[in-house]
Amino acid sequence: MANPVNPPRGMRDFLPADKARREHALGIIKGVYRAHGFDEIETPTVEDYARLHAGLGGDNEKLSFSILKRGIKPEALAAAVEAGNPEQLADLGLRFDLTVPLTRFYASHRAELPPVFRSIQIGPVWRAERPQKGRYRQFVQADIDIIGEPGLLAEIELVTATSQALAELGLNGCVIRVNDRRILFGLLDHCGFVPETHDGALITIDKLDKIGAEGVVEELRGIDAVAAEKLGAVLAAVEPALAGTEDGTGGIPLSRDAIEAVLPAGAATEGVENLAALGAALEGALPDGVSVRFDPTLVRGMGYYTGTIFEVAHPGSGSSVGGGGRYDGMVGRFLGQDVPAVGFSIGFERVVDLLTLPEGTGPEAVALVYEADGDFTNLLTLKRELVARGHRVRLEKRQKNMKMLLARVAAEGFTSFAAVRADTKTADDLEFRPLSD
Template sequence: MANPVNPPRGMRDFLPADKARREHALGVIRSVYRAHGFDEIETPVVEDYARLHAGLGGDNEKLSFSILKRGIRPEQLAAANEAGDAERLADLGLRFDLTVPLTRFYASNRAELPPVFRSIQIGPVWRAERPQKGRYRQFVQADIDIIGEAGLLAEVELVTASAQALAALGLEGCVIRVNDRRILFGLLAHCGFPPETHDRALITIDKLDKIGAAGVVEELRGIDDAGAARIGEVLAAVEPAVAGDGIALTRDAITAVLPAGAAEEGVANLSALGDALDGALPAGVEVRFDPTLVRGMGYYTGTIFEVAHPGSGSSVGGGGRYDGMVGRFLGQEVPAVGFSIGFERIVDLISLPESTGPESVALVHDADVELADLLALKRALVERGHRVRLEKRQKNMKALLSRIESDGFASFANVRAGVRSADELELRPLGG
């Protein structure tokens, strides 16, 4: 039985220090993205069940939380579960990402939006994950998307804005790995895989970092034995370069590791992206070509991205172009590309900067201090720009001051009876 005082499994409470670090990170991300011309929107956390299961969310659809129709009785749910059609009892669901709500939002509000719409969307999403380190059932996503721009400008803007956000958060050593789905499909075709097997083959190639080239080849034999042998030769050639310093995002470097003429359209796209990004990224962020990058979502149609950081065992961001997705709602094709920062992973890699403004002050007061005097002192310090907390004096002052310091306060002042002016207070540093 679940512990009644704990949050639901896979979800978390956040103590004040954790919440402060999260809000700092969100503030940095918002500030950078707004500076790059993106506008923030908000969508409901709930979407129609049919929309969430329209084939746009890939495997995430299987992890969605459904909301039962009003008035469903326990025995109805039990009978539906036994019959294997509990879905008919749900008409709504919690969003499992921010992309599906964005495409619905754009289709609903297109007449009021500019021809090229640059959006910021930050908020919680829910997935019925098996809880483990770095994976939660409720987590925050921080997305930027550009809808309506078919050219490479969209990718350039997304990469440069996201790179600057990562740098502003103080994350050094980030590598943005880039590929193009057309290169992946071109490689599969070159190696002899029939088109109808491409999606299955990509699912296997996506496991490269877990099972290695030999494991990928062995699994691909179940799809096409001759194709598996050919792609094994390609993977054997590129795996050391990817695992080392990476492959530069230049035409020469890209074509050096690919079979001749395998995917010219994708190669041209990535080499142009590399040229545009040359010298445009902040210090501490690099971009590299990775022909083994797949990204699991099947709706990607062109460029795909993923961000690696030495402090994390998993990606800390990713995205790509999904030109066919908006048209599912609108009835006409609209180009779109997005980038999502893995907020829950990056927030564990950063720390709060030291405050450069007025100090946070704790007023440690005796029990006999008049309430009116105490409130007047607090008001005076707040008006000077301080953050102020009132703390009643305790016998164990060492423990009290240690707790105040751990809560982010920089100084304290003892308040005795009769003190009525903030100028009479002696601010003493904590942790000295």
């Protein structure tokens, strides 16, 4: 039975210190993205059920939370259960990512938006995950997307903006792993997988970090044993080149020579050209502490990706801390005509877990310790003066155990305190003492 005082399983409460760290990170991310020319939008947390299950969200559609229609009669409920089709009972659902709402937003407002639209969208999403470390049923995504730009400039802008955001968050050692879906399809063709089996094969290859190369080959034998063996040989040749990618000291540089050296001759020329041009453009353009590497085994599970794909690794996290890619066919599902689009999402929850709130963040926070029988009118006047000077002010009633009170206030981020005495008339009369003493 659920504990009535705990939040629902897979969801969390945030104490003030946690919330402050999250807001600090959000401020940095938004500030960097705005500086790079992106504009913030907001979409509803709820979308039409049919839209959320239109085949755009990949496996995440299976994890979506549905909202029952209002006024369902018991007989309709029983009939839906008996027919094994409970979906007919829902007309709305909680969004499971921000990309599907963005494409609907763009289709709705295209006439009001610039030809190339650069968006910021940050907000909560919901998935019926099996709760575990780093995976929650409610979590925040922080996305930037560029819609309307078919060329490589869009990828360049996304990578440079995201890399600066990661650097300003203090996440040194981030590696942006890059691949191209066309390279993956080229590898599958080279190994002998027929096009009809490509999607299933990629789902298996995406498990590489969980089941290893031998596990991938074993699973792919069920599709095509000969092709699976050929792919296994490619993976075996690539594995040594990928060593060290997670800490940024090794891996495969994003250059034409390095890419071609690990791929079978003639495989996926178009994808190689794309990544080589991206690597050349990013040369010297990334901040210290962030690097970019080619990873031919990177898949990204979403089936809507059509070209470049990205994923961010950090040595302090066992999972990716960001990812994205180009999804040129997705907007057209709503608009009736294809529009080029590419996006990059920071895994906000995993990023926040890696952060420590730096000292001195925000305005100086001070505590005013007052007597229970003091003049509240004067106390509020003092507080108003300090707030007007840019301070954050907390009122604390004097206690017998002042040591415990001051320790608690310091733990909550306050830096100094002052006692309000009977003769304290203005803020200039306050004698502040650092809480670190």
